Amino acid sequence: MSTHGYTRRDFLKVMGLGAVRLGGLTMSGCTDTFGKSGSETTDTRPPNFVVILTDDQGYADVGCFGAKGFETPNLDRMAAEGVRFTDFYAAAASCTPWRAALLTGCYPQRVSLPHVLGPGAKIGINSEEQIIPEVLKPLGYATACYGKWHLGHHSKFLPTHHGFDDYFGLPYSNDMWPRHPERPEAYPDLPLVEGERVIEYNPDQTKLTTWYTERAVSFIKKNKDRPFLLYLPHSMPHVPLHVSDKFKGKSKQGLFGDVIMEIDWSVGQILSTLKRFGIDRQTLVIFCSDNGPWLSYGDHAGSAKPLREGKGTTFDGGQREPTIMRWPGKIPAGTVCNEMASTMDILPTLAKLAGAELPSRRVDGKDIWPLMSAQRGAKSSHEAFFYYRGWALEAVRSGKWKLHLPHSYRSLGGRQGGTGGQPVKYEQAKIGLALFNLQQDVGEQHDVSAQHPEVVKRLLSLAEKMREDLGDSAKKMTGKNRRPPGRLQD
Numbered sequence: 001m002s003t004h005g006y007t008r009r010d011f012l013k014v015m016g017l018g019a020v021r022l023g024g025l026t027m028s029g030c031t032d033t034f035g036k037s038g039s040e041t042t043d044t045r046p047p048n049f050v051v052i053l054t055d056d057q058g059y060a061d062v063g064c065f066g067a068k069g070f071e072t073p074n075l076d077r078m079a080a081e082g083v084r085f086t087d088f089y090a091a092a093a094s095c096t097p098w099r100a101a102l103l104t105g106c107y108p109q110r111v112s113l114p115h116v117l118g119p120g121a122k123i124g125i126n127s128e129e130q131i132i133p134e135v136l137k138p139l140g141y142a143t144a145c146y147g148k149w150h151l152g153h154h155s156k157f158l159p160t161h162h163g164f165d166d167y168f169g170l171p172y173s174n175d176m177w178p179r180h181p182e183r184p185e186a187y188p189d190l191p192l193v194e195g196e197r198v199i200e201y202n203p204d205q206t207k208l209t210t211w212y213t214e215r216a217v218s219f220i221k222k223n224k225d226r227p228f229l230l231y232l233p234h235s236m237p238h239v240p241l242h243v244s245d246k247f248k249g250k251s252k253q254g255l256f257g258d259v260i261m262e263i264d265w266s267v268g269q270i271l272s273t274l275k276r277f278g279i280d281r282q283t284l285v286i287f288c289s290d291n292g293p294w295l296s297y298g299d300h301a302g303s304a305k306p307l308r309e310g311k312g313t314t315f316d317g318g319q320r321e322p323t324i325m326r327w328p329g330k331i332p333a334g335t336v337c338n339e340m341a342s343t344m345d346i347l348p349t350l351a352k353l354a355g356a357e358l359p360s361r362r363v364d365g366k367d368i369w370p371l372m373s374a375q376r377g378a379k380s381s382h383e384a385f386f387y388y389r390g391w392a393l394e395a396v397r398s399g400k401w402k403l404h405l406p407h408s409y410r411s412l413g414g415r416q417g418g419t420g421g422q423p424v425k426y427e428q429a430k431i432g433l434a435l436f437n438l439q440q441d442v443g444e445q446h447d448v449s450a451q452h453p454e455v456v457k458r459l460l461s462l463a464e465k466m467r468e469d470l471g472d473s474a475k476k477m478t479g480k481n482r483r484p485p486g487r488l489q490d
Contacts, residue, residue: 046139046227046354047327048283050216050270051132051346053102053231054263055095055148055173055238056311058293058302061260062322066305069253070261074268075324078287082326083335083372087438089342089385090291093311093318095150095173097388098290098343099233103131103151103162105347105363107388109470112485114390117152119176119188124152125162126486130359133163133229135351142223146215147233148173154488155196164231168194168215170208174235174242177202181240181422205242208235209259213266217273224277227354232270233290234263240421241300256300271326284327284353288343292318296424298417308444313409314387314394315444316402325372332374339380340397341368361483384462391473396463400439403449403459406432407474435459 059065063072064079091101096116097108103125108114111129125131133143144166145159152158153171160167170192175181177190179202189201216232236242236259243258247265251257267287274280292310293302304310304317311318321343325331344365351358352367366381387395394407410426418424435449435456449456466472471479 045282046136046141046356048228048230048274048279049136049350049354050230050274050283050285051102051232052267052270052285052287053099053147053233054287054289055233055235056291056294056301057237057260057263057289057322058304058310059307059317059320059322060305061237061289061293061302062324064324065322067260067303070251070257072260072264074264074271075287078267078271078285078324078326079334081328081333082285082324082331083337083374085323085325085341085371086336086338087340088288088321088323089340090289090319090321091342091344092388093291093313095148095238095290099150100125102343102346104129105132105344105359105365107344107364107386107470109388109391109479109482110362110364111483113151114388117150117172119153119172121152122154122488123485124154124157124488126484127156127161129361129483131162132231132347132350133159135163135347135356135359136227136229136354137163139354139356140227141354142219142226142228143231144215144219144229145169145231145233146212146219147231148235148238149193149233152486153191156488157486158193158196160195166195166215166219168192169212169233170235173238174205174208175239179240205235205240206244208242209262209266210244213269216266217269220270220273220279221277224279229350230270232266234266236263237302239294239297239300239423254299256302260302281328281330284325284330284350286323286325286346288323289321291321294423295412296417296426297421298424299419300421301417306443309409309411312389313411314389314404314407315409316438316442319387327372331372335374337371337374337378339371339378340382340385340399341371341380342382342385345381362481384459384466386463386466386470388470391471393463393466393470393472393474396459396466397438398459398462400437401452401455401459402436402438402444403456403463404431404434404436404444405463405474406430 063076090098100108100113143164145164147169176187191198192200192203241255247258247262292304295310307317309315309317345368348365370378384398395404411429413427434447436444471477
């Protein structure tokens with residue numbers, strides 16, 4: 001088996017595991033390098049969950065996904081000891097809607113948060129939505145969020161009003177401040193929030209990754225004897241890039257590589273803390289990025305190769321994310337899963353593993369534990385995945401097929417991005433109705449719609465059903481099943 005240039009033997013050699021037995025269990029969609037998982041733990045308490053999120057980290061910005069110029073030994077170790085998803089999708093190609101999808105288990109359009117919120121926004125996550133910490137709290141979970149929130153910055157929208165016991169971080173993106181490279185006059189001072197109180201404006205961003213990590217380690221230590229949910233949404237590598245002195249100049253890919261290496265260090269701190277307190281085998285750790293790289297920033301952005309385009313587009317470079325999950329004794333080590341899954345699947349999966357009830361409101365995600373645990377014959381539970389940009393439905397994937405509906409998109413058109421934190425301008429490009437076989441053409445380069453009219457017809461039918469459900473601004477359809485966002489005046 002080979003995945004993006006890595007054979008199983010090469011992958012294990014890189015990870016220092018060359019002596020481990022390689023006669024693994026081959027499954028449809030998932031390949032388990034070491035066979036079945038270890039024996040069940042006798043601990044009857046619900047498992048711990050750590051969800052680590054990065055911002056604008058591209059598909060190829062992790063060593064085991066093909067990174068060049070910097071090393072990610074801790075993330076690579078996570079993959080060697082767990083499962084690496086090759087076809088894991090963000091439900092949007094930008095910040096706010098991705099987070100809405102993760103925490104609610106829904107398409108962002110269902111909860112009416114399809115656009116990025118800024119400092120002037122008067123909406124946020126609706127209090128009627130039951131998000132992950134609120135699902136887990138009835139089982140006695142301690143909960144914390146350290147990092148970028150971006151689901152509303154007013155008090156009623158902050159994490160402590162939505163099931164998190166503790167919060168520290170930025171309420172929205174770190175470029176929304178008076179030092180923005182293109183529109184400094186558009187943003188007020190950037191608040192650093194603890195709980196619900198602003199403790200500093202325009203903080204030293206070189207310390208953010210360290211601060212978040214220190215809070216996370218302290219939270220694990222404090223709650224090691226009870227089940228916990230730790231949500232760690234890093235502000236980096238979203239521009240402006242900042243890194244601490246301990247990693248400055250360490251990579252061969254400039255500041256961007258330095259930032260990724262510091263995030264990898266943070267992952268290592270989490271893993272070593274779990275090990276130190278003897279709760280490693282009680283803890284599921286999930287790592288993912290929120291969307292693809294911001295390509296217009298050039299040397300301050302990452303890479304989505306071999307995928308097409310990046311952040312802000314519905315090509316896979318914008319929404320297919322490097323994703324790794326690790327749970328010693330439960331997730332077979334060295335597993336690679338090629339089945340389609342999504343960030344919306346995290347909520348129902350964690351609920352199932354914890355024994356919690358799902359929200360009373362409809363969720364779009366599915367329990368993906370069979371994929372994570374490499375169960376024989378496990379397949380994606382999604383008949384289709386729908387790519388929205390804002391309120392517009394732009395593409396649909398079913399199995400190996402992806403159909404783009406006619407739409408415009410931003411692109412560099414083959415040009416290089418900017419340098420030193422200054423972006424270049426995008427061009428507007430267009431794509432017509434186009435069908436791609438992602439198994440043979442992961443870069444979405446060769447339209448095969450003429451050869452497969454029956455596939456086009458089937459995917460168009462799926463798209464029409466989705467329009468009836470959640471709408472499509474390109475067709476002036478609002479859909480029947482949207483729920484309102486939270487509003488400041490409510």
